[in-house]
Amino acid sequence: MPAEPEIEAAAVGLRRQLADQLEKNGRLRSRQWRAAVEAVPRHAFIPRFYRESDAPGVTAWEPVTPEIAGQEEWLRLVYSDETWMTQFDGGDIDWADPQPISNAAPTSSSTLPSLVVRMLEDLDVHEGMNVLEIGTGTGYSTALMCHRLGSERVTSVETDEGVARRARDALATAGYSPHLLVGDGSVGHLDGAPYDRLIATCGFRNIPPAWLEQVLPGGVILTTLRGWMRSLGLVKLIVTGDSASGWFSEDDPSFMIARQQDAPKSLGTVPGPDDGTTRSAVGGPEILTCPGSAFMAQLAVPDARFFSMPVDGGTVGTFVLDSVTDSFAVLASTESGWRVRQGGPRRLWDAVESAVGTWEEYGSPSTAAFGLTVARDAQVVWLGNPSGPQWPLTS
Ligand SMILES: C[S@@+](CC[C@H](N)C(=O)[O-])C[C@H]1O[C@@H](n2cnc3c(N)ncnc32)[C@H](O)[C@@H]1O
Structure with a gap:
């Protein structure tokens, strides 16, 4: 087994390679975020994780640890541009004897670095800004923001106590001390408000009203929206007092839905053959x-x-x-x-x-042709411009 300094030395090179790759694919666009990617040790945040197995049939995941995969392969995977799962069905994993997992829903992960970095670039932060993050997860994205803005400028909310505890430990190990809260991010964190920027790394069915109250006018809310059938992609809103408005992105990245907003277990009544x-x-x-x-x-x-x-x-x-x-x-x-x-x-x-x-009448445009306006009493997705065809987001 290589000693800790050898892991660090190898990780430095792998981080540089990852930064090169993210720059090449256009996700990493600024010197400041490149410095963060090169500095933050992702391996401190995902010492153990699960990856999807190649086996045919039902979706299954297999554990990856330095012991199982070998130190070199584990580290290579840590610094690859992949999402790695760290929790299923809200339960703790028995890392003393990790087993393959199937028939389970991922409930926490370390998001692929290209999406993390692209969202941080889109967030348009500047020195001195306060940021609220919803969905601490492993703490990796939190650490990138701490590196860029300073820990005292970063507040992060995680709903799962065990996940939050592990993130706190990893952040401390890596030398960061942001404000960390355990709770439902849909209520934000009033004590730390106002924020210049809010970024959510879990998906919401609509924009929680508390976010509008806690983000300063002119501030940015960057979140993915999620439905019960699929993701609605990423939306960037500019706050203007008690409303906010903005556009969806061209691609439609997807995050796991906020736990409190998941679909009810029952699908509903299955109709009989003569109904309807x-x-x-x-x-x-x-x-x-x-x-x-x-x-x-x-x-x-x-x-x-x-x-x-x-x-x-x-x-x-x-x-x-x-x-x-x-x-x-x-x-x-x-x-x-x-x-x-x-x-x-x-x-x-x-x-x-x-x-x-x-x-189709509008030429079957991509999601970038859609926008969202959020007001106190209604949230509507529109096509083309705010007075174009509209669909309300469910409350
Ligand atoms: C995709 S992971 C976050 C990835 C993380 N930012 C990273 O870089 O590792 C989404 C996280 O959101 C958390 N979450 C789900 N619903 C939440 C809520 N209502 N408030 C705060 N966190 C929530 C989940 O427990 C999970 O840890």
Whole structure:
């Protein structure tokens, strides 16, 4: 086993390589953030983690530690541009005897450095600014901000006590001492306000009102939005008093949803074969999975989820269920095309088709054509400009 100084020496080179790579792919754009990437030891924040296994079948993860992978390979993986999982289903991992994991949902991770750095660049921070981070996770992104701004300028909130404790220890080991809080980041942290910048590294269904109150006018809120079917991508808002407005980014990066906002366990009532009314449908279930149309579907039916299972005669039907309003749509293919059967107070597929139709009329643009305006009483996603077609974000 190489001694600690040998790890440090190897890590210095790997950090420089990582910074080169992030600069080359355009994610790292400034001298100051490059200095942070070169200085912060990611290996202090992910001494052990899980990676997705290549085995066919169900999604599974395998542990990576210096003992299992070998010190050199572990360190190489630590400094690769990958997201590494550090927690599943909100439980603690038994690192004395780590086992492969399947049938579990990741609940904490160290986000891939290119996304971390790109968001920090987008945050547009300057010396002397106060930043509130939501989702401390391993503490790696927190450490980058401490390096850039000074620990006293950084406040970070993590909802999970165990995750927060490990982040605190790792930050202290690396020499950083930001303000760390355990709690629900949707309420921000009033005692540390006002903030110049707020960055969230977990996804929210809408913009929590407390953020508007705690970020200074002219300040920036940078967060990913999430629905129960998919991510709505990254949005950068400029705060103007008690409202905020801004654009979605071109790509749509995704973060795990804030724990308090996860979908209810029950998908809702599965309709019987004779429930609802049937009509022909313009498209099929691919609308729910192709990037552009799926973004529209998420906007149109924010409380819905979908799954496929055999319906009468053994054909596969796609069920779109909204457990909040108890509405449903079931898509099935026939010889003449797709048919949809709908019931409940909301015609879910009508709403999806209408939103996708509007998007197509505008030339099927990328998410960068969409913006979000947040006011005290409403939050709306718009297309093209604030008075263009609109879809409310669910509250
Ligand atoms: C993708 S990880 C954060 C990655 C982290 N910034 C890093 O660089 O390692 C998301 C984190 O958000 C936390 N989280 C989820 N819901 C939260 C909430 N409502 N408030 C604060 N943290 C939350 C999760 O426990 C998880 O640790």
